[in-house]
Amino acid sequence: MKEIHHWVDGKEYKGTSGRFADVFNPATGEVQAKVSLATKDELDAAVESAARAQIKWGATNPQRRARVMMEFVRLINRDMDKLAEALSSEHGKTFPDAKGDVQRGLEVIEFCIGAPHLLKGEYTDSAGTGIDMYSMRQPLGVVAGITPFNFPAMIPLWKIGPALASGNAMVLKPSERDPSVPLMLAQLLQEAGLPDGVLQVINGDKGSVDAILDSDVIQAVGFVGSTPIAQYIYERAAATGKRAQCFGGAKNHMIIMPDADLDQAADALVGAGYGAAGERCMAISVAVPVGEKTADALIEKLVPRIEKLKVGPYTAGNDVDYGPVVTKAAKENILRLVQTGIDQGAELVVDGRDFSLQGYEEGFFVGPHLFDRVTPDMDIYKTEIFGPVLSTVRAGSYEEAIKLAMDHEYGNGTAIYTRDGDAARDFANRINIGMVGVNVPIPVPLAYHTFGGWKKSGFGDLNQHGPDAFRFYTRTKTVTARWPSGIKEGGEFNFKAMD
Numbered sequence: 001m002k003e004i005h006h007w008v009d010g011k012e013y014k015g016t017s018g019r020f021a022d023v024f025n026p027a028t029g030e031v032q033a034k035v036s037l038a039t040k041d042e043l044d045a046a047v048e049s050a051a052r053a054q055i056k057w058g059a060t061n062p063q064r065r066a067r068v069m070m071e072f073v074r075l076i077n078r079d080m081d082k083l084a085e086a087l088s089s090e091h092g093k094t095f096p097d098a099k100g101d102v103q104r105g106l107e108v109i110e111f112c113i114g115a116p117h118l119l120k121g122e123y124t125d126s127a128g129t130g131i132d133m134y135s136m137r138q139p140l141g142v143v144a145g146i147t148p149f150n151f152p153a154m155i156p157l158w159k160i161g162p163a164l165a166s167g168n169a170m171v172l173k174p175s176e177r178d179p180s181v182p183l184m185l186a187q188l189l190q191e192a193g194l195p196d197g198v199l200q201v202i203n204g205d206k207g208s209v210d211a212i213l214d215s216d217v218i219q220a221v222g223f224v225g226s227t228p229i230a231q232y233i234y235e236r237a238a239a240t241g242k243r244a245q246c247f248g249g250a251k252n253h254m255i256i257m258p259d260a261d262l263d264q265a266a267d268a269l270v271g272a273g274y275g276a277a278g279e280r281c282m283a284i285s286v287a288v289p290v291g292e293k294t295a296d297a298l299i300e301k302l303v304p305r306i307e308k309l310k311v312g313p314y315t316a317g318n319d320v321d322y323g324p325v326v327t328k329a330a331k332e333n334i335l336r337l338v339q340t341g342i343d344q345g346a347e348l349v350v351d352g353r354d355f356s357l358q359g360y361e362e363g364f365f366v367g368p369h370l371f372d373r374v375t376p377d378m379d380i381y382k383t384e385i386f387g388p389v390l391s392t393v394r395a396g397s398y399e400e401a402i403k404l405a406m407d408h409e410y411g412n413g414t415a416i417y418t419r420d421g422d423a424a425r426d427f428a429n430r431i432n433i434g435m436v437g438v439n440v441p442i443p444v445p446l447a448y449h450t451f452g453g454w455k456k457s458g459f460g461d462l463n464q465h466g467p468d469a470f471r472f473y474t475r476t477k478t479v480t481a482r483w484p485s486g487i488k489e490g491g492e493f494n495f496k497a498m499d
């Protein structure tokens with residue numbers, strides 16, 4: 001059985017804990033590898049070593065650090081297919097989708113090449129008589145990244161890029177469910193010229209996370225995952241004086257106005273609801289058609305599109321729309337929630353419960369589901385299902401639709417489909433959700449903007465990537481300087497003979 005270990009001080013480090021987690025091939029249901037789970041002592045040792053490496057890295061000029069990022073971009077492009085293949089085999093998403101996962105992370109590394117510019121401070125000449133004032137952005141020291149299974153390339157890259165380009169060292173604790181890609185990225189960074197110890201990849205579970213939270217050396221934690229863990233990490237990190245940004249779960253609504261292009265909206269809903277088997281924090285999981293006529297017409301357009309979806313292993317190539325979910329437990333949880341929807345009175349219009357794929361009967365495939373007449377009190381509405389299940393909540397008016405999205409505890413992403421600029425503008429202004437699409441179903445901001453949800457989807461006040469990430473990974477120091485007397489007053493200007 002293949003074993004996956006850690007990356008410490010520029011080389012593979014075999015863990016000593018004797019504890020492992022299973023890494024599945026979600027398409028076949030087989031265990032394909034075992035990943036080491038680090039002990040607290042192993043994590044602490046990696047942190048100590050990172051702290052030593054950070055001193056020199058933090059003092060390296062930003063342009064040189066940016067050059068490492070430049071080379072890293074080249075190497076990721078060189079190995080794109082290899083990375084995507086490893087990603088698909090552990091996660092289950094289709095090959096083109098896996099490339100998208102790598103690509104969206106790569107774009108943040110491209111942005112980080114601008115670190116010298118982003119790290120510039122401010123300067124006021126003559127703030128007082130003979131007084132100048134200036135600020136500088138300094139790295140925090142050692143920081144940690146804790147990342148989820150659903151984007152095993154993109155989210156580690158969102159953490160690694162800004163943290164390292166700012167001059168920090170990072171301990172990355174990726175998801176134990178698909179750990180190979182983060183390790184490959186660490187190797188590529190070494191090839192790109194990153195000094196050993198500046199990026200440590202420690203595989204582990206709750207024990208490693210708690211060791212990160214209790215460390216006196218680690219200064220900041222960037223987390224992405226489910227909401228209960230995000231909140232736990234945010235609170236525990238704050239209790240030990242760490243800076244924390246913790247991004248959680250989602251329940252993203254798409255409002256479909258009566259004037260929307262319904263074919264366009266239906267196509268968008270199918271891609272955004274079922275792509276990556278619904279395992280995206282920006283997936284649309286709730287469709288909110290406004291008016292009964294809109295709802296009836298939308299359902300009519302959705303059903304044939306959903307019934308045509310091709311579900312299969314990534315090895316089947318471009319013919320597949322989405323793959324299996326990540327584990328058997330995830331599949332069981334999705335099917336359990338579907339059952340609550342039926343029991344609580346929602347109308348199951350497309351039923352994927354009996355889906356089975358010949359030759360892959362043990363794989364974690366879940367057929368697509370569409371619910372109609374879902375109400376806000378139902379579990380399928382309140383809970384993040386994280387599977388290929390789209391719920392339709394019929395709204396009587398625009399006001400009812402916007403209120404629905406605003407009252408939900410999550411606030412990651414949302415979208416409105418309409419031809420009415422006034423409605424779209426009002427929606428974008430009033431909605432209490434971090435990322436808004438206008439006729440765009442998955443409004444993931446590009447690398448030079450910032451990514452972050454509101455309400456229970458995000459804890460902390462700075463977003464991921466873009467300029468916020470450089471603020472998160474640096475401290476501002478402001479210097480007020482006066483030079484009351486210098487060489488110009490006390491100097492001797494006449495050429496004197498020696499006494």
Ligand code: NAD
Pocket residue numbers: 146147148149150151173174175176204205206209210224225226227229230247248249250280281384386412453457
């Ligand atoms: P998860 O919360 O189970 O795991 C995330 C990380 O936390 C992993 O590294 C895991 O090892 C660790 N962890 C798990 N249980 C823990 C515990 N009890 N104590 C301490 N650490 C623990 O999330 P997941 O299932 O890997 O990812 C899916 C979730 O992530 C979904 O809720 C999804 O919406 C969310 N997500 C959010 C964003 C965002 O930007 N808001 C992006 C991607 C995914």
